[in-house]
Amino acid sequence: MTDQQMVRPAAISGFPEWLPEVRIVEQHWLDVVRAGFERYGFCSVETPSVESLDVLMAKGETSQEVYALRRLQEDAGDSSDSRLGLHFDLTVPFARYVAQHFNDLVFPFKRYQIQRVWRGERAQEGRFREFTQCDIDVINVDHVPLHFDAELPRVIHDVMTGLDLPEWTLNINNRKVLQGFYQGLGVDDPLEVIRTVDKMDKLGAKGVGELLSTKVGLTGRQVDACLELASVRATHASVVDAVQATGVRSELLAEGLDELAFVMDALRDLPEGSVVADLSIARGLDYYTGTVYEGKFKDWPNYGSICSGGRYENLAGSFIRRNLPGIGMSIGLTRIFAKLLAEGLVTTGPSCPSDVLVVLPGDEHRVVAAEVAGTLRGRGLNVELYHQADKVAKQIRYASRKGIPFVWFPPFSEGRAHEVKDLATGEQRAADPEAWQRT
């Protein structure tokens, strides 16, 4: 093969892939997430990786991030697929799915969806072009009970606790509190204030205050009240007292505070500090209308949110003439996993799932070796049969390099017993293939 024909294999920026020993951990994470979602009765949905561009841009705001498809040979066959794009989140496909299959679903419809999504962004820390999201959403006709505002963060808390992450906090707020507060203050455009206050992370209180004053046109008293509200943090329903102390009143504010208190109260059994009412968070997306969520690592406050979500009205409204409000949360699995990996906090073990390697010292032992491997597999163990007659030391080295914990020696002469060697301790002892247990 000549130089011209060689293609250098290289990582593509923003498209992560892992070595086998890392993939095993990622797969364990995915199992934990799935089991956690199912523990609360959420059902699995998968949608195609693509949607029509009409569907993807029904909200008209995300065209920049979409990867559209093109056939390499445009003249090959029909061209209907030139109007397809890879989905950039799992919410839009879910809304389309619910609208499309409306008559076949039972409501409130609780689904989880664990899939890759794609964004044509510049890759940087915490931002990938292909990554795995783990979403739960509840959609219902006309009204989603407040019950779910408290259930969703509990599910996410449970799941992420199972991942054994470094300390993180789930911050909760309610858009009605923000909008109602700003209305009570006599602000003309509460949404504009929400968008501005949402920049607190980047600009700090001083920067936000200046913008509220110069750009949004608030009075000094209004600016002070906005900043006061944004500073409220509480670990339980007492958040209501803190807001009421500001003296600002409105019907919408009262409604939002009731909802927020209900959620905080329902979560009061979770470990202190794991869930915090934080009135500074708003989640930029305009479609949130009530409870909003945002999870952050405690030690890396500037790293992006590791889970997020909220309540939205009628997300499927572009696709069906029904009122279908919903509430959802999403775990940024790849973002979390990649961060922990980069920080050296992912503990890897073996590079394969095998419990046992059965050795094969000579071809004349092939039948008996294959039999014991079959017996052990039948009992639920993951077993490799060494692939050729070879020196035993070489076979043990193979097991050791792959992290296979046990090496099995079938009886290679009449009357001898089966023996198993524990590579961690070096101990070797007789064992019965019908009864042996991995310790």
Place this chain on the structure above:
Amino acid sequence: MTDQQMVRPAAISGFPEWLPEVRIVEQHWLDVVRAGFERYGFCSVETPSVESLDVLMAKGETSQEVYALRRLQEDAGDSSDSRLGLHFDLTVPFARYVAQHFNDLVFPFKRYQIQRVWRGERAQEGRFREFTQCDIDVINVDHVPLHFDAELPRVIHDVMTGLDLPEWTLNINNRKVLQGFYQGLGVDDPLEVIRTVDKMDKLGAKGVGELLSTKVGLTGRQVDACLELASVRATHASVVDAVQATGVRSELLAEGLDELAFVMDALRDLPEGSVVADLSIARGLDYYTGTVYEGKFKDWPNYGSICSGGRYENLAGSFIRRNLPGIGMSIGLTRIFAKLLAEGLVTTGPSCPSDVLVVLPGDEHRVVAAEVAGTLRGRGLNVELYHQADKVAKQIRYASRKGIPFVWFPPFSEGRAHEVKDLATGEQRAADPEAWQRT
């Protein structure tokens, strides 16, 4: 919202998606496949959905099928991703992966890979544009032991037996037998004969015979011998006798027959008729060099192959200056699943994973209902807590429509016991949340 803004949600031809009760079955299939692969010690690898077009076309033969990516806004950011395409199989990405991570892998490297692949084909029965493949491959430096030629079909047999499919046959052949036989016959271009005989399915023996005579230019005696070889089918190593009876001899043929006999002999414990040596199959792809596999449904012989694979030399040769031969098999999961679904052979059950619905007759019972749900979840059960205070009959109807088998009644007044209703039998009896088992 006006008419103009509505987007009709519709299925996209060739991109399947399932309702929740069907997805549960598909997910079970995926679990069975994964567990089966791990039972033999294969490790999981996932690669990005995209590769550079250089990598995808290193073999230069598949450009027609590739979906390349394009940013919707071409001027947004860097344009490096305009040279990316979605992978059309899992073999090319795996070859690139092995070359790229060569120094970090233990050889022989046994991996499984269960991922979606994309092909820009016209959708038709059994052909999708997006579908899930389940691959196992072994790659080694310089030489892959014959052991794996027998292990791979055993793994696939085990896995597919676990899927409880309608009767199917795994046909096995060896390209050396074909090539050696044609050499022994004095044919000039054995590969051309292989490609022609591979059309047996479509053209029948008569059509293939005509082509061999007129297009490939074989003599009548040669054509007869080729057709005789292609008619050989045997369920065990006796296949060797049948070929030797033709009187044709060559060194390569003898080598191929030895390999084929080894494989058939190693699989002789599998149920009669499940594995067949079929000397008519060749697998069109030119890169197979030894054992080849092709699985077919018995009742739908004209439906595409449901699993396939073979032994190849140096597949990663485009990416690294190493000799890395391999052997692999692939299960066409979506193709099989969609066929069974179309034939009404997929038995669906509940549309959610819940074991139990805990009822909530009034808001005053919310705490105790949430507690019992938590207790049951802690014991590994999948539990929904009904989402609002409502009539009990309505809550039972919800469970029934979703296929939740048990409804739990917490003690709603002092001194009463917990009770569980089995919706299948209608029976209701007292139960202890700390001890109750789903039957």
